[in-house]
Amino acid sequence: MNKPLTPAQIAKILDTLEVLNQIGDKVKERAIELAHKGVTIPGWEACFSNPRRAWEDEEQANEKLEELGLKDKRDRYSVELLSPAQAEKKLKEKKLWPRSKAGVDFTDPFTGLLADKDGKPSIKRSSS
Secondary structure (H helix, E strand, C coil), X not given: CCCCCCHHXXXXXXXXXXXXXXXXXXXXXXXXXXXXXXXXXXXXXXXXXXXXEEECCXXXXXXXXXXXXXXXXXXXXXXXXCCHHHHHHHHHHCCCCCCEECCEECCCCCCCCEEECCCCXXXXXXXX
């Protein structure tokens, strides 16, 4: 017969779980770091997410898109401000990006304006 855990036992287990989770997180970070360097972790494989990009500051992004050549608000907005991917596509359609000087593309205009919502890489048990 299993006896229910007492509150004191639950507290002790929760404390232990907290420490184990911290250790686990560090081990996962190291595994991901190794996976990105091409090291194989037996029985595990790297998972690379494709995070949804979003504007960190829509007002600043709006100004930058106007600077880059999307002068008409209808080119920058749908119902809301275009996503980074949509803006990039629109700029390319209008041949406004990437701009080249002597065959060299300028720096990504979105650097510093984008925030990854969930850019954390992960690792999962391989199916093989």
